[in-house]
Amino acid sequence: MxxxxxxxxxxxxxxxxxxxxxxxxxxxxxxxxxxxxxxxxxxxxSHDRSQVEYYEIRTKNMVGKVLTNNGVVVPVKKGSRIVGYRLKDFVDVQARDRDRLIAECEEKIADYIERRGVNIWQHRFNAKGYVPGSVRYEVLKRAKYRCELCGASAEEVALHVDHIVPRNRGGQDDLSNFQALCITCNTNKRDQDDADFRGVSDSYELREKGCIFCEAPSDRVIAENELCYAIRDGFPVTPLHTLVLPKRHVSDYFGLFQPELNAIRRILDNLRSSIQEEDPTVTGFNVGVNAGTSAGQTIFHCHVHLIPRRDGDVPNPRGGVRGVIPAKQSY
Known part of the structure; x- marks a missing residue:
């Protein structure tokens, strides 16, 4: 060319x-x-910042600590944050001495690679398959850059984007089926895949005969994704009152799997935007779940209420969902 x-x-x-x-x-x-x-x-x-961040964490939490503890290096700090390292008492070093030291380091690297081979990088291959950067960003952003199992921050550990239901058990490359796991939790989870996920994929197909939400007619569905769907409430509290439901038959919110929680959150976000576009007078929402008879649940297929609110729709909205016990709403 x-x-x-x-x-x-x-x-x-x-x-x-x-x-x-x-x-x-x-x-x-x-x-x-x-x-x-x-x-x-x-x-x-060289342009992949996520990889640089991974090794920044390894530098501070692993090799930097070892060399510091052995008295070889000292951290360079900006405030309380470590921004670099320097060799301890490294002054007036002749060029030939520097070259000899570098050569010894090179020899150590070569010897170790020869003994261990590619296994020394095996920890970088815990996640099977390619996850696009845009998906990784959304998963980590949703998780607030913390491991969704142990809560460790991305500042402390490297986070992986993990299939909650593994691909080899039917898990899809859908945003609702991803979670952020630190390298330790992801490794531990993989060791237990057979125990944790045996039959989980099939369970998403569970429907109960006679359940009005398992058998909701398709013409009522206004939105859906892989694991959940939305319909307008048959007895709306306010106009555009909407229900979001898992497709799997599960009695209440506390029986939902993590992928279903992710899927419900996604569809709630989309519905919020579409409702506000359809009716600009909507200025707020109540999002609620009834779990158990004493909490007012009458249909035992989990459903999340998305109730649009408008300025002036009640004389005093203060307290919101506290109004489930009327005497406690105003405080």
């Missing part, structure tokens, strides 16, 4: 969903038109 043709492609025809194309072309141009797959992969890796 001639330079003018390539320039035209880059400036006029390139359609980007990521940085991959220009990075690859840059590497080819820098290497006189030809580069190895490894070269291109390394160039792409």
């Amino acid at each position: 001639k330079p003018d043709d390539l320039l035209r492609y880059i400036t006029e025809h390139m359609r980007m969903s990521h940085v991959y194309q220009p990075v690859m072309l840059r590497e080819l141009l820098k290497s006189d038109g030809e580069a190895t797959v490894e070269q291109i992969a390394k160039a792409l890796l």
